Amino acid sequence: xxxxxxxxxxxxxxxxxxxxxxxxxxxxxxxxxxxxxxxxxxxxxxxxxxxxxxxxxxxxxxxxxxxxxxxxxxxxxxxxxxxxxxxxxxxxxxxxxxxxxxxxxxxxxxxxxxxxxxxxxxxxxxxxxxxxxxxxxxxxxxxxxxxxxxxxxxxxxxxxxxxxxxxxxxxxxxxxxxxxxxxxxxxxxxxxxxxxxxxxxxxxxxxxxxxxxxxxxxxxxxxxxxxxxxxxxxxxxxxxxxxxxxxxxxxxxxxxxxxxxxxxxxxxxxxxxxxxxxxxxxxxxxxxxxxxxxxxxxxxxxxxxxxxxxxxxxxxxxxxxxxxxxxxxxxxxxxxxxxxxxxxxxxxxxxxxxxxxxxxxxxxxxxxxxxxxxxxxxxxxxxxxxxxxxxxxxxxxxxxxxxxxxxxxxxxxxxxxxxxxxxxxxxxxxxxxxxx
Amino acid sequence: xxxxxxxxxxxxxxxxxxxxxxxxxxxxxxxxxxxxxxxxxxxxxxxxxxxxxxxxxxxxxxxxxxxxxxxxxxxxxxxxxxxxxxxxxxxxxxxxxxxxxxxxxxxxxxxxxxxxxxxxxxxxxxxxxxxxxxxxxxxxxxxx
Numbered sequence: 001x002x003x004x005x006x007x008x009x010x011x012x013x014x015x016x017x018x019x020x021x022x023x024x025x026x027x028x029x030x031x032x033x034x035x036x037x038x039x040x041x042x043x044x045x046x047x048x049x050x051x052x053x054x055x056x057x058x059x060x061x062x063x064x065x066x067x068x069x070x071x072x073x074x075x076x077x078x079x080x081x082x083x084x085x086x087x088x089x090x091x092x093x094x095x096x097x098x099x100x101x102x103x104x105x106x107x108x109x110x111x112x113x114x115x116x117x118x119x120x121x122x123x124x125x126x127x128x129x130x131x132x133x134x135x136x137x138x139x140x141x142x143x144x145x146x147x148x149x150x151x152x153x154x155x156x157x158x159x160x161x162x163x164x165x166x167x168x169x170x171x172x173x174x175x176x177x178x179x180x181x182x183x184x185x186x187x188x189x190x191x192x193x194x195x196x197x198x199x200x201x202x203x204x205x206x207x208x209x210x211x212x213x214x215x216x217x218x219x220x221x222x223x224x225x226x227x228x229x230x231x232x233x234x235x236x237x238x239x240x241x242x243x244x245x246x247x248x249x250x251x252x253x254x255x256x257x258x259x260x261x262x263x264x265x266x267x268x269x270x271x272x273x274x275x276x277x278x279x280x281x282x283x284x285x286x287x288x289x290x291x292x293x294x295x296x297x298x299x300x301x302x303x304x305x306x307x308x309x310x311x312x313x314x315x316x317x318x319x320x321x322x323x324x325x326x327x328x329x330x331x332x333x334x335x336x337x338x339x340x341x342x343x344x345x346x347x348x349x350x351x352x353x354x355x356x357x358x359x360x361x362x363x364x365x366x367x368x369x370x371x372x373x374x375x376x377x378x379x380x381x382x383x384x385x386x387x388x389x390x391x392x393x394x395x396x397x398x399x400x401x402x403x404x405x406x407x408x409x410x411x412x413x414x415x416x417x418x419x420x421x422x423x424x425x426x427x428x429x430x431x432x433x434x435x436x
Numbered sequence: 437x438x439x440x441x442x443x444x445x446x447x448x449x450x451x452x453x454x455x456x457x458x459x460x461x462x463x464x465x466x467x468x469x470x471x472x473x474x475x476x477x478x479x480x481x482x483x484x485x486x487x488x489x490x491x492x493x494x495x496x497x498x499x500x501x502x503x504x505x506x507x508x509x510x511x512x513x514x515x516x517x518x519x520x521x522x523x524x525x526x527x528x529x530x531x532x533x534x535x536x537x538x539x540x541x542x543x544x545x546x547x548x549x550x551x552x553x554x555x556x557x558x559x560x561x562x563x564x565x566x567x568x569x570x571x572x573x574x575x576x577x578x579x580x
Contacts, residue, residue, distance in 0.1 A: 380501060383443075385441070385443035386553070390478075414478075415446070415452075
């Protein structure tokens with residue numbers, strides 16, 4: 001069937017050919033990094049590896065890992081492999097300070113990224129006849145830029161709505177006949193709810209598919225969204241470190257995401273030992289970018305826990321499939337699509353209180369929206385006999401948290417010794433969302 | 437001439453007021469006046485007791501957040517207009533009231549007591565005394 005694949009040759013490539021392609025690209029990429037990224041070269045030297053040791057994908061395990069800490073240490077230019085004059089774009093993770101990641105793109109990198117997204121849009125049934133409404137946030141966040149670029153590449157009529165102003169989103173769907181919606185799953189669910197609140201039904205809009213990512217979501221959420229908007233909902237996966245959304249995408253089978261492994265080699269490792277695990281094992285996902293020029297990460301530890309599978313897919317694609325992330329091997333939380341580390345919250349508390357009070361992060365999902373609460377045990381220093389002073393403190397905390405994380409948290413001050421401790425240690429995070 | 441007031445942070449959940457007052461009761465502390473300022477999640481209990489320092493100590497031992505602050509306790513005659521005149525006195529001297537509540541009423545003497553938290557205790561004392569108001573002392577409170 002014409003138009004089923006964006007790049008049929010790659011997407012249905014025999015495994016042996018794919019390994020060959022990956023090997024060629026890996027060898028070249030390792031040399032590129034060795035020559036241009038002293039930070040990684042040093043890591044290789046420390047491990048006693050040189051580009052001469054890498055002959056193909058079978059040698060990948062010899063290379064050292066990169067972690068988010070490496071990205072922080074080398075911020076902003078330490079992992080850059082091309083002169084800035086060759087770079088045309090910067091994108092960044094959602095956090096405005098703290099553990100931010102800044103990624104650079106050459107024109108080829110942007111083209112590759114958009115090509116990956118084009119595959120995802122095509123797999124969701126998109127062609128140049130479609131009207132794609134991009135309701136991901138635009139800006140440094142890769143969601144808006146990624147889907148926007150991919151939609152252009154396919155030749156779809158692209159509506160750069162960004163997120164928010166939900167009634168206008170629905171108005172545009174009605175007036176301009178949007179057929180594919182791209183946003184976070186929680187926003188899609190919210191749009192669905194709003195549609196019904198406005199007295200409309202899926203028959204009043206022309207949407208047929210949705211491509212949703214950037215945060216964890218469940219099968220229950222998928223069926224809810226599909227019903228409320230009258231669409232088929234596809235998952236998309238990616239991270240700023242490797243490019244953005246489109247590293248992996250779902251096909252009509254909706255049973256895991258095909259990884260664009262001509263660009264990204266995926267491995268599953270034991271997060272504790274770093275040992276590579278056989279196919280089908282649950283472990284931490286590691287990516288090696290083999291085509292990126294400006295910001296080529298080798299063996300980047302995503303901290304996402306999932307399973308890879310090469311089981312034959314009914315869609316005809318031979319690209320390896322990953323399950324939805326089943327959790328994290330670090331303490332990162334994804335709340336409302338934003339990456340949150342408890343240590344970022346600690347930074348704010350230390351700044352505002354000059355000490356670390358006992359605190360607890362409580363995340364839940366009411367309907368389809370994440371709730372985010374921070375309970376803080378009040379101390380003598382923070383106490384005042386006037387409500388005004390305590391409210392001022394709460395407001396300052398709330399503003400500082402929003403400044404750091406980009407999302408709002410409900411601040412609840414509680415009495416001392418009321419936050420449960422296990423074996424004397426406070427339980428920092430309670431995630432009540434049942435996401436897997 | 438101020439009196440000490442006990443302030444306690446209480447979460448807005450069942451049993452907290454009970455816990456505070458029981459802790460005071462166990463230590464033989466008598467409550468002379470009480471008010472609660474409430475928000476959605478928490479409240480601040482403000483209490484006039486016969487021994488504030490002991491009350492703070494007792495509550496802290498039980499992991500409450502408690503502190504003492506100086507407030508003005510002024511006697512108002514139990515008749516129309518007496519509170520208005522106190523307010524006018526403070527207003528005329530540009531003294532701002534953060535919060536206030538009424539305490540024990542001595543019906544026999546025809547007197548009420550207002551507890552005032554103001555932005556400037558010294559100025560309020562001077563103004564109220566000049567206006568002929570009677571202010572209570574720590575000793576007065578302890579002896580009631």
